[in-house]
Amino acid sequence: MSAKEIERLDGIGLLAERYQVFLLDQFGVLHDGQAPYPGAVEALSALKRAGKTVVLISNSGKRAKPNEDRLLKLGFEGGSWDHFVSSGEVAWRRFDGMATAGALPPGTKCLLISRDGDRSAIEGLPLTLSETGEDAELVLISASEGDRYDLDHYRRLLGPAAARRVACFCTNPDKIMLTSVGPRFGAGEIADLYESLGGSVTRIGKPYPAIFDAALVLAGEPDRGGVVCVGDSVEHDIAGGNGAGIATALVLGGILANRSDLAAVFDEHDAWPDYVTASFSFR
Structure with a gap:
């Protein structure tokens, strides 16, 4: 994939005007594992109030429910997302199918x-x-x-x-x-x-297709032109979104918080976001 023009944003307000379906990473976007990032709780709730379909898509080895329980404990509002897809959930269902078929x-x-x-x-x-x-x-x-x-x-x-x-x-x-x-x-x-x-x-997980396919099925198989993936990892979120044929937005508050050579990171993974924003906040 070749380099492309990247639009710099101040928050996700403009994305809400352009896209109907949001595939959101959790670690590095919504929270750091200990507490929500400033503005993230409000931004997630604002997307739902705006009528958006929100699917949280995470490279967590845990199943969906433990992840959702943690978000509630961190202070995120119940009902501010529609579905949660974790790589652990996708894998569990795969193993369960193997057991049913006698392969496990x-x-x-x-x-x-x-x-x-x-x-x-x-x-x-x-x-x-x-x-x-x-x-x-x-x-x-x-x-x-x-x-x-x-x-x-x-x-x-x-x-x-x-x-x-x-x-x-x-x-x-x-x-x-x-x-x-x-x-x-x-x-x-x-x-x-x-x-x-x-x-x-x-x-199993981002950037591989199965987890994106599962998320899009839950979102109702929308037109991919109306879908944006928001994450903090070029290797997983941006590359995975590129492969799924959807728009991508890179949040710089997670693992790339102290990186100044972003172009080198994009080149390394041959993955380029459509948007870059400093934080997941609704502005």
Whole structure:
């Protein structure tokens, strides 16, 4: 994709005049994992009052409901979005379909890489948790604890499974995550590590088509000319939106907050947004 003219905005008010359907990232756009960004709660509610269809689309390894519950706890208004699509939800439904079809035998030993002991990614699935890579029959990378461990921790844990070419799924392709102690490596970086150790990984989430297709189905299969994807990651939100044939807006308050060489980032990922805005606020 070649470079294009990028329109700089002061908030999302102009987008509300131009688009009917909004696919919104959460981390780095609505909140930083600890608190909403200034103006984000009001902006999300304003979109719904304006009659827009709002689908939150997130590279979270958790299913939709835990994510929605967190938004409510952070102070976002219930009903200010129509649907929530997480990569964890898309993956769970895929695994459930595999189990129903007999492709995922009951009792399959799963090494789950998650955060804070969270098991929501596999609840209701016929899997048995494995604590090590030695006997795992499936590896699921749903989150990173990169603020707690270094990559060597994951290398030791995953090495035996990768050496045996155990199938691995990553339901959060983000390579960088925002934490209370600053940016750290995300689940996507752990997936890259698994591949470097000899394993193969199936990635589910942005920028891959399945999560965008799921979001657009929930939005009623709208004309893509009336859809805009808003996110803070060029690699995931902008590249994914480009691939889906929809407009994109890059918010600079997340992982790119301190980057001044944006053109180099766009070139690196061969992905260019239609719009750039400093924040997700309604102006």
